[in-house]
Amino acid sequence: MTAHDAIVVGGGLVGAAIAHGLRGQGLDTVLLDEGDIAHRASRGNFGLVWVQSKGLGAPWYQRWTRGSAGEWPGLAADLATRTGIDTALHQPGGVHLCLGEAEFDDRAARMARMQAEAGNHGYDYRMIRAPELRDMLPGLGPSVVGASWTPYDGHASPLALLQALHRAFTEAGGAYIPNAKVAAATAAPNDFRVETAAGTFAAPRIVLAAGLGNADLAPLFGLNTPVRPQRGQILVTERAQSILPMPTTTIRQTGEGTIMLGDSMEEVGFDTRQSPPVMAQIAQRAALCFPWVAALNIIRAWSALRVMAPDGLPIYDQSERFPGAFTANCHSGVTLAGAHARLLAPMIAAGALDPVLAPFSARRFDVPRAA
Amino acid sequence: MFRARPDARPATVEVLVEGVPVMVPQGASAAAAVLLAGLPAIRETPVTGSPRLPLCMMGVCFDCLAEIDGVPNRQACMVPVAPGMRIARQHGARVARP
Numbered sequence: 001m002t003a004h005d006a007i008v009v010g011g012g013l014v015g016a017a018i019a020h021g022l023r024g025q026g027l028d029t030v031l032l033d034e035g036d037i038a039h040r041a042s043r044g045n046f047g048l049v050w051v052q053s054k055g056l057g058a059p060w061y062q063r064w065t066r067g068s069a070g071e072w073p074g075l076a077a078d079l080a081t082r083t084g085i086d087t088a089l090h091q092p093g094g095v096h097l098c099l100g101e102a103e104f105d106d107r108a109a110r111m112a113r114m115q116a117e118a119g120n121h122g123y124d125y126r127m128i129r130a131p132e133l134r135d136m137l138p139g140l141g142p143s144v145v146g147a148s149w150t151p152y153d154g155h156a157s158p159l160a161l162l163q164a165l166h167r168a169f170t171e172a173g174g175a176y177i178p179n180a181k182v183a184a185a186t187a188a189p190n191d192f193r194v195e196t197a198a199g200t201f202a203a204p205r206i207v208l209a210a211g212l213g214n215a216d217l218a219p220l221f222g223l224n225t226p227v228r229p230q231r232g233q234i235l236v237t238e239r240a241q242s243i244l245p246m247p248t249t250t251i252r253q254t255g256e257g258t259i260m261l262g263d264s265m266e267e268v269g270f271d272t273r274q275s276p277p278v279m280a281q282i283a284q285r286a287a288l289c290f291p292w293v294a295a296l297n298i299i300r301a302w303s304a305l306r307v308m309a310p311d312g313l314p315i316y317d318q319s320e321r322f323p324g325a326f327t328a329n330c331h332s333g334v335t336l337a338g339a340h341a342r343l344l345a346p347m348i349a350a351g352a353l354d355p356v357l358a359p360f361s362a363r364r365f366d367v368p369r370a371a
Numbered sequence: 372m373f374r375a376r377p378d379a380r381p382a383t384v385e386v387l388v389e390g391v392p393v394m395v396p397q398g399a400s401a402a403a404a405v406l407l408a409g410l411p412a413i414r415e416t417p418v419t420g421s422p423r424l425p426l427c428m429m430g431v432c433f434d435c436l437a438e439i440d441g442v443p444n445r446q447a448c449m450v451p452v453a454p455g456m457r458i459a460r461q462h463g464a465r466v467a468r469p
Binding site: 139241243 | 417418444463464465466467468469
């Protein structure tokens with residue numbers, strides 16, 4: 001058995017960002033990863049660092065997301081300095097394209113509500129009509145009537161981010177243990193022990209960041225994380241010379257030149273197959289937005305499973321029964337990486353979640369149903 | 372699974388490799404035409420600009436990408452030649468044209 005200051009369960013973007021942050025706080029941290037059978041939402045991620053669609057009706061989520069986008073440049077610079085890996089972060093602002101007046105009106109109403117809910121924290125956005133939009137983006141299709149725009153949005157490479165977080169963590173002395181799925185655990189306040197095929201680990205703090213695996217792990221630590229899988233599919237084109245100056249909600253050009261098209265939201269359980277009708281819808285919508293995309297070859301496509309709470313918001317908790325046990329769950333491992341590494345990890349190191357995270361507790365699901 | 376290699380065939384089909392006429396046998400691939408033409412590279416990679424020639428000749432490695440009859444990024448080893456076919460080098464990433 002090895003003893004550490006902190007155990008992080010889950011080596012994806014959420015766990016790796018937190019582990020990197022905990023190491024930065026000086027904690028002797030061990031990062032337990034499952035293996036290649038894991039669902040690995042991190043490797044299917046679309047790669048947006050996205051603010052404008054997050055937190056309608058939940059302004060605490062809007063602020064957390066925006067805070068994370070604000071932390072991202074520091075995170076990217078830190079990772080580049082430590083590892084030499086460029087996470088391809090670009091935050092030029094982003095647009096949500098609207099096909100038809102109904103979509104435009106609906107979007108305008110949502111954005112107005114988001115701004116009202118933001119209060120004096122501020123929420124800059126514009127609803128931009130097609131004539132002006134055509135000067136911002138090349139070759140928009142005739143059915144694009146406009147877009148919402150905010151200055152906060154951007155994108156990055158999820159794979160480069162994951163690699164950089166792992167490398168920064170291990171080069172700073174963190175212990176990364178693969179093929180270490182938690183087989184059994186014992187919990188007492190600030191005293192945790194987990195058994196894995198790769199050994200037994202003990203620490204006064206444990207962070208559950210195992211994605212969909214958290215649903216089963218959490219009860220062992222007096223926590224509740226009712227997350228479910230939600231499938232998303234992505235298509236990727238051949239590389240093209242840089243043409244898109246900013247990402248949209250569902251179309252972005254990577255630093256290497258490929259254009260990624262997504263995303264779907266499918267309630268199909270743990271089914272990770274791809275579905276041609278959904279792929280066709282994704283391609284069709286992309287071609288309506290940018291007709292020239294249709295001339296590009298699709299070279300890759302995949303599906304992945306989001307980690308989704310019942311209300312779609314992240315879950316952050318510390319166990320009341322076993323203080324020192326934390327859980328972190330979200331479907332935005334890229335967007336929230338800045339917050340996880342630089343805001344959440346220090347809270348966990350200090351032993352208490354900041355009150356700004358109180359609304360993210362899973363206790364929100366405990367409200368008794370009306371009789 | 373395997374077939375006997377056909378006898379050497381005469382070069383009867385004229386294609387243009389980088390604008391230069393090259394005679395190749397019927398049924399040969401555009402990648403074969405590029406090799407016969409003796410080009411030093413058929414493409415440069417999009418990210419680092421590294422020069423490449425056809426390698427696997429069976430549709431797997433994508434090192435033979437070329438612009439064929441105006442269509443960029445085609446796997447030249449998978450395209451049979453046709454009279455007058457225009458085969459040009461693929462220089463880095465293709466252009467997406469709005």
